[in-house]
Amino acid sequence: MKKREFKPLSVLYACLAYTFLYLPIIVVIVFSFNTSKRNITFEGFTFEWYAEMLENEQLMQSFYNTLIVAFVSTAISVFIGTLCAVGLHRFEFKLKQLISDSLYIPIVIPELVMGIGLLVFFSSINVETSIYTLIISHVTFSMPFVVITVRSRIAGFDKSIEEAARDLGANELSTFMRVTLPMIAPGVVSGGMLALTLSLDDVVVSYFTAGPDSTTLPLKILGMVKKGVSPDVNALSTLMIVGTIAVMVFSQLIQRKMEKKNG
Amino acid sequence: MKKYSDIKGDTPVKDNIVVRLTDVDKNYGDNRIVKKISLDVSEGEFLTLLGPSGCGKTTTLRMIAGFETVTAGTILLHGEDVKDKKPNERDVNTVFQNYALFPHMNVRDNISFGLVEKKTPKAEIKKRVSEMLKLVRLEGMERRMPSQLSGGQKQRVAIARALVNRPSVLLLDEPLGALDLKLRKQMQSELKHLQQRLGITFIYVTHDQEEALTMSDRIAVMNDGVIEQIGTPREVYDTPKTKFVADFIGESNIIEGYSQNSGDGLMDIIFESGKAVVNGKGIDIDEMLYICIRPENLRITREPVPGFSIKGRVKEHVFVGSSTKTIIELVNGQELKAARTPDAELFNIGERVNVSWLPERAVVLHTKEDKLYDVIENNSASEMFKSFMREDGGNA
Numbered sequence: 001m002k003k004r005e006f007k008p009l010s011v012l013y014a015c016l017a018y019t020f021l022y023l024p025i026i027v028v029i030v031f032s033f034n035t036s037k038r039n040i041t042f043e044g045f046t047f048e049w050y051a052e053m054l055e056n057e058q059l060m061q062s063f064y065n066t067l068i069v070a071f072v073s074t075a076i077s078v079f080i081g082t083l084c085a086v087g088l089h090r091f092e093f094k095l096k097q098l099i100s101d102s103l104y105i106p107i108v109i110p111e112l113v114m115g116i117g118l119l120v121f122f123s124s125i126n127v128e129t130s131i132y133t134l135i136i137s138h139v140t141f142s143m144p145f146v147v148i149t150v151r152s153r154i155a156g157f158d159k160s161i162e163e164a165a166r167d168l169g170a171n172e173l174s175t176f177m178r179v180t181l182p183m184i185a186p187g188v189v190s191g192g193m194l195a196l197t198l199s200l201d202d203v204v205v206s207y208f209t210a211g212p213d214s215t216t217l218p219l220k221i222l223g224m225v226k227k228g229v230s231p232d233v234n235a236l237s238t239l240m241i242v243g244t245i246a247v248m249v250f251s252q253l254i255q256r257k258m259e260k261k262n263g
Numbered sequence: 264m265k266k267y268s269d270i271k272g273d274t275p276v277k278d279n280i281v282v283r284l285t286d287v288d289k290n291y292g293d294n295r296i297v298k299k300i301s302l303d304v305s306e307g308e309f310l311t312l313l314g315p316s317g318c319g320k321t322t323t324l325r326m327i328a329g330f331e332t333v334t335a336g337t338i339l340l341h342g343e344d345v346k347d348k349k350p351n352e353r354d355v356n357t358v359f360q361n362y363a364l365f366p367h368m369n370v371r372d373n374i375s376f377g378l379v380e381k382k383t384p385k386a387e388i389k390k391r392v393s394e395m396l397k398l399v400r401l402e403g404m405e406r407r408m409p410s411q412l413s414g415g416q417k418q419r420v421a422i423a424r425a426l427v428n429r430p431s432v433l434l435l436d437e438p439l440g441a442l443d444l445k446l447r448k449q450m451q452s453e454l455k456h457l458q459q460r461l462g463i464t465f466i467y468v469t470h471d472q473e474e475a476l477t478m479s480d481r482i483a484v485m486n487d488g489v490i491e492q493i494g495t496p497r498e499v500y501d502t503p504k505t506k507f508v509a510d511f512i513g514e515s516n517i518i519e520g521y522s523q524n525s526g527d528g529l530m531d532i533i534f535e536s537g538k539a540v541v542n543g544k545g546i547d548i549d550e551m552l553y554i555c556i557r558p559e560n561l562r563i564t565r566e567p568v569p570g571f572s573i574k575g576r577v578k579e580h581v582f583v584g585s586s587t588k589t590i591i592e593l594v595n596g597q598e599l600k601a602a603r604t605p606d607a608e609l610f611n612i613g614e615r616v617n618v619s620w621l622p623e624r625a626v627v628l629h630t631k632e633d634k635l636y637d638v639i640e641n642n643s644a645s646e647m648f649k650s651f652m653r654e655d656g657g658n659a
Contacts (some may be wrong), residue, residue, distance in 0.1 A: 160363040163330055166350040167357045168377035168428065178376075182367045 025241060032234035049231040056232065062220035065131065069216060070199040073138035077195045081146025082188050086180065089154045103144045114141060115208035122209065130211035137209040138199045145198065146191035153187025186258045193251040279306035281432055281464045282327060287336035289322050296322045298488040307462045313475040314485035320468045324434050327466065328357045341431065355432040356425035360440055362417045364409040370420050371405040377428040395423040415446050432464045439474065451478055472512045476500065484508045506628050509555040516556045516599045522546050529622055536593035537573040541625040553628040560624040561601035563589065563610065564617045572617035575599065577610045591618055
């Protein structure tokens with residue numbers, strides 16, 4: 001390709017775009033180490049807020065809640081979603097189009113509507129909101145994403161590969177475990193990562209479906225911010241950023257490794 | 264519809280029938296893909312299902328493998344009806360058109376897949392896999408992934424992966440279709456030798472008539488869901504039974520006409536552009552029929568030869584490498600192809616020549632098609648002759 005000449009306007013544009021994207025994050029990280037309680041001037045470096053955050057039992061409880069909900073709901077979503085995608089790929093049946101299209105509804109409808117809908121549903125069947133209703137709700141909105149990513153992975157591959165496995169003596173289960181699953185694994189992993197991320201930072205649906213003892217971290221932070229942004233919230237946010245980046249890098253590494261293997 | 268006994272090849276079929284199809288039908292909705300096919304394949308035979316795409320050959324193969332259900336009729340493997348047997352329960356293995364190797368497994372794991380399924384002891388697996396690698400000449404490639412292999416190597420892995428299970432029948436679905444011409448030729452002879460050495464029954468699907476002729480013990484020529492003819496390569500080439508077979512296998516000149524007795528066991532065939540002589544055996548007088556003559560059996564001479572000659576004009580020469588094809592235009596505009604060896608005299612383009620053949624070289628194809636009756640009506644042959652000659656004389 002031809003080497004681009006230096007264009008000041010494009011550079012300015014790019015700088016502004018990146019500043020807009022990353023400055024807020026940098027501010028949060030910087031102020032998490034600030035000795036001052038107010039997020040206006042940087043007065044000195046300290047780990048005080050991190051220590052305070054760790055001593056805040058409520059905050060830690062909501063952190064555990066978030067992790068439990070995220071991992072359990074992701075596991076369920078991945079299981080149901082993968083089976084759903086494989087089924088939709090493999091079989092022809094009546095109303096298939098309707099069933100496959102209806103998977104998009106949880107993705108497109110406003111989260112608020114979904115949250116209210118779930119709340120009404122749980123109360124109409126007399127189920128009190130708790131960590132279980134929270135998990136079910138998270139599965140509801142994250143499962144379609146798993147189905148979509150897995151389906152796009154399956155759509156590309158040759159049906160005769162599964163037939164070859166059958167031909168060589170493998171039954172349905174063995175064909176799935178030894179051939180189908182390894183081949184769709186990159187799709188399953190990225191679907192799972194998507195579900196995990198969605199669950200980790202969900203506020204709206206959780207707001208309606210979490211029980212009194214199952215407050216998640218995003219909900220907790222939202223509550224704390226009402227009284228002003230304190231430095232321990234900054235510290236917590238910084239940890240979350242680090243955690244998210246770590247998960248992202250990890251999942252990218254896994255996927256790249258798998259795709260390299262699958263060719 | 265033809266009876267099975269009519270289309271069965273003349274070759275003596277060994278008693279050991281491994282695969283037997285009886286009146287097999289396959290419909291997709293209202294679409295009849297395979298129509299009442301019957302076929303016996305004996306042990307150690309190399310049988311090819313040959314036909315154009317959409318003729319039902321692959322569907323037939325997939326029914327034997329168990330990937331497609333049979334709409335009607337039965338398939339017997341070793342005399343046992345396999346209707347309720349799933350693909351993994353049948354003693355056959357398939358080599359797929361696009362190899363269908365497992366992309367996440369290396370060569371060794373691909374080949375050992377079937378043995379691992381059958382819970383073969385590890386030592387045995389190791390032994391048989393290395394035997395196979397040696398057989399298909401892929402030693403040292405055990406750890407390669409399919410994505411690191413060339414087309415020909417993938418093909419060999421696919422064959423090894425199927426053969427390692429020692430199936431009684433190997434089904435091959437256009438296995439060489441994706442390879443370039445040179446590699447294809449090489450793999451053809453490799454496959455044929457492999458089959459002869461192992462003595463395994465091969466059922467081979469292809470649309471490439473040359474491939475079918477070089478490799479097969481018997482060829483079943485399929486068209487539109489039926490087997491038109493089944494026989495040795497020589498039989499289907501030398502004595503095609505239907506117009507389709509004559510047309511599909513090799514090159515043919517097909518002339519439509521009707522018969523008149525000319526004595527001496529010979530029969531005159533009258534057609535639009537003249538008269539020809541063929542062997543009269545089995546032909547009724549005034550029967551409408553096709554005659555099929557291979558390009559290599561056409562003789563071109565400047566002067567008329569004793570017996571019969573058809574008048575024509577040299578239209579063009581086509582160089583095809585090993586020979587030159589001369590196209591001759593007859594009076595009615597029909598073109599005949601004649602293969603000329605390098606030594607043969609090439610006539611000038613536009614030159615008037617005589618075309619003839621030895622009566623025994625022509626194959627007579629009986630037909631019941633009505634359109635042949637047009638020939639009689641159009642056969643003001645003498646009129647056309649005269650004008651043809653006049654025109655020609657004018658030019659001279």
